[in-house]
Amino acid sequence: MEIKNKTTNRVSMSLLLLLVVFTFSKCKKGSEVANPDSQLNTIEKTLAASNSKNGIKALNLSNAVSDGGFSYKAYGIAVDGDSQSNSTISTLRLFENGKELGAAHSKHDDIRKMGKGRFSHWLSTLYFSASDNTDPRTNGRTYTYSIDGSTSIGVPPVTNPSLPDGKTPMDSEAIIGYASVNGKTTGGLGGRTVTVSNLAALKSAVSSNSAKIVRVSGRITGKGYINVGSNTTILGLKGSSMEGVGLLMYGTNNVIIRNMTIKNVVTYSNIVIKEGAHHVWVDHCDLSSDRNHGWDYYDGLLDVGNRADYVTLSWNRLHDSHIPMLIGFGDGNTNDSGKLNVTVYKNYFYNVSERQPSTRFGYMHVFNNYLQNGSGYGIGATMGATVRTDNNYFENQNAPIRTTYNAKPGFVSGANTNIYKNSGANKISTSASTWVPSYEYKSALISAAQVPAVVTAGAGATLNF
Known part of the structure; x- marks a missing residue:
């Protein structure tokens, strides 16, 4: 019973520290004040993210939301990135259909207003834009990223289902x-x-x-x-x-x-x-x-x-x-x-x-x-x-x-x-x-x-x- 209580206390203290960090960090970048929609949700997404930190990863857009203008937010990056104390520490590289996007470490206001592939890995959230300022959630493209310097190669621009017997879409020319x-x-x-x-x-x-x-x-x-x-x-x-x-x-x-x-x-x-x-x-x-x-x-x-x-x-x-x-x-x-x-x-x-x-x-x-x-x-x-x-x-x-x-x-x-x-x-x-x-x-x-x-x-x- 004593061992269980100590373990429970340690877990509770860890979660409390995480809450303190998220509650009191007003993460400003350019004209941006990074204030996640729900600090508890952000913690849960961060804790649920993959522990693997190597190679190419698919960016999960199922929970992505608009950040205004051309900018979108994707939560749950497994490694923390830039912060108020160090605005260029992130090593994240972002790819659209295998082609690298940038500039990295962009101001969030620039991502919103100019887009064109600009992005910022800020804490555990990725603020990013598509290369042509379309909505990355619906434009049919594949978004991947790496933390360790890996590059994304050969991702096709559109996933095309195989068609039986050489038929074309909807049996037409x-x-x-x-x-x-x-x-x-x-x-x-x-x-x-x-x-x-x-x-x-x-x-x-x-x-x-x-x-x-x-x-x-x-x-x-x-x-x-x-x-x-x-x-x-x-x-x-x-x-x-x-x-x-x-x-x-x-x-x-x-x-x-x-x-x-x-x-x-x-x-x-x-x-x-x-x-x-x-x-x-x-x-x-x-x-x-x-x-x-x-x-x-x-x-x-x-x-x-x-x-x-x-x-x-x-x-x-x-x-x-x-x-x-x-x-x-x-x-x-x-x-x-x-x-x-x-x-x-x-x-x-x-x-x-x-x-x-x-x-x-x-x-x-x-x-x-x-x-x-x-x-x-x-x-x-x-x-x-x-x-x-x-x-x-x-x-x-x-x-x-x-x-x-x-x-x-x-x-x-x-x-x-x-x-x-x-x-x-x-x-x-x-x-x-x-x-x-x-x-x-x-x-x-x-x-x-x-x-x-x-x-x-x-x-x-x-x-x-």
């Missing part, structure tokens, strides 16, 4: 373009399949970030938008439709949307991809509103912006809209530079005014699209955007390609590969670009003369799931 660059877009491959037929069920089915395939049946009506989580495939079954409510990818990744018919969404666009969302494929959808209510009643049909990246938009019908497709939301969104890599191919635009698409800042590859009956401009390249056009077919377009309507022009390559039927002249104010995307697409490229027949026959919600 391989995704072409940017949705397959720097990783692959597999959607909900490998996850549970569920069929929904009402708005509440659809919202619930697509909300999580776990892998899932959601099949939409019948006619769904509503207002506003539905937030779509990462690792999601949404498939419209034959004859299905959505009216009045759109789909929003807000910072999520690895999403496939196919065969959906969405129309008459007020205030919001039918499909929006934004806030750092990446690896998104929108394919064989029918998107529309009308041109009877004026320019301000509806928004667009398919919009990409605010640092979104690695997007492919293919085989869609976009019609009866003043402003069907926008890539880059504003002239002031300069942080879109280096983002907005988007492929637009074999889409059918008709009975529209302009934006087929309108682009800013990014690199857009626009090939084999059929643009018919546009009263304004067809493809717009502004604010330094570079647009490669290959074998598109413009028919009855007022100004097929234009660079002159926003604050700064963009750049166009391949304008001489297109067919312009009953259309006005291009309004391109910059020298011709020579840019061509690096991915392979020539095997899928058809001649411009073939585009009207091929695209009208195949675009839209024509798949049979």
Whole structure:
């Protein structure tokens, strides 16, 4: 009994000392006062952390929380790092998909405001940012760290499930373009399949970030938008439709949307991809509103912006809209530079005014699209955007390609590969670009003369799931 009491007293004293240390340390770094959400929780996480201090470790993001701005906090690093008394003692090295991040020992305010891989190992907590300021909890990347100087090598950018018998995701042709660059877009491959037929069920089915395939049946009506989580495939079954409510990818990744018919969404666009969302494929959808209510009643049909990246938009019908497709939301969104890599191919635009698409800042590859009956401009390249056009077919377009309507022009390559039927002249104010995307697409490229027949026959919600 005496031995047990002494042991209990020693454990209690140790825990008391830990509590004292955490309670009275106001850990300041730059403009940061490090105050963990719960000191007891922090102690528990620290005590529960792995005792091993050697080699490469996977960073546990299950309990990570936002620290504001671009900064996120991950608890439970097994070895204490920097402190108020020694702000550079940590030896932690941080890796994203095997590539080392930094600068280490950054001020916490700099991590929040600037991000770009900056991090700080402060006591047992890691304050860090992704290399491109996306949310590390949902961007699909692997984060590892070492304490002993080990380096992380060969971690793939995206974990791609193996596909049986050489089949491609969702038994379709391989995704072409940017949705397959720097990783692959597999959607909900490998996850549970569920069929929904009402708005509440659809919202619930697509909300999580776990892998899932959601099949939409019948006619769904509503207002506003539905937030779509990462690792999601949404498939419209034959004859299905959505009216009045759109789909929003807000910072999520690895999403496939196919065969959906969405129309008459007020205030919001039918499909929006934004806030750092990446690896998104929108394919064989029918998107529309009308041109009877004026320019301000509806928004667009398919919009990409605010640092979104690695997007492919293919085989869609976009019609009866003043402003069907926008890539880059504003002239002031300069942080879109280096983002907005988007492929637009074999889409059918008709009975529209302009934006087929309108682009800013990014690199857009626009090939084999059929643009018919546009009263304004067809493809717009502004604010330094570079647009490669290959074998598109413009028919009855007022100004097929234009660079002159926003604050700064963009750049166009391949304008001489297109067919312009009953259309006005291009309004391109910059020298011709020579840019061509690096991915392979020539095997899928058809001649411009073939585009009207091929695209009208195949675009839209024509798949049979």
